[in-house]
Amino acid sequence: MTTAEIISTVLVLTGSLLALTASIGVVRFRDTLSRMHAATKPQTFGLLLVFAGAAVRLWPNVDIGMLILAGLFALITAPVVAQRVGQLAYREQRADSGLTRSHTEVGAPDEDAPDKDDPDKGDPDDGSPA
């Protein structure tokens, strides 16, 4: 029971608790945007905390570099997926939920035209990264 083991255990337990919190948010929230909001940030932070706990646990090993690489890749790629899914969910949920309503709309939004007066309507590939 050294100090490194205590630090590693605390980091891993906190990361697992954050992952559990993110899963509870994914189950309990109402909209796709809220679920995505819950599933991106606490999940990524918990993943990084568990990576840090594993790195503290196996400290003088060379493979910590690979762990740091996986953490950096998770940090880079999670916002890209979140932006993609959020854009699609915003385009589809503007019609049927009052939570995501544009300030340009005056009356009730149409049920059969979810893309009405969408500013970025058109081809979905306008300069966006693949």
Added chain:
Amino acid sequence: MNILWLIAGAMLLIAAVLTTIRILGGPTTLDRLVALDMAIALTMTGLALWAAISGDSTVLSAIVAIALVNFIGSIAVARFRVRDDQR
């Protein structure tokens, strides 16, 4: 000491079960995509937990490979998804 590792594994297991509930019962395909992304992230977390428990550094390359495939698959599903009719 072992009890704390068991508690962390149990929390990850409960999180995986809840995410599986959202995968099976999500109203739209975007919900299923989000939940599936989170399930793969939970898999990476579980592998890192196993590396922290056992002190074995074999699974770290598997974590990197899973992260790559997760990104490619999520982007592919988000791009070539068929818009579902029922809301």
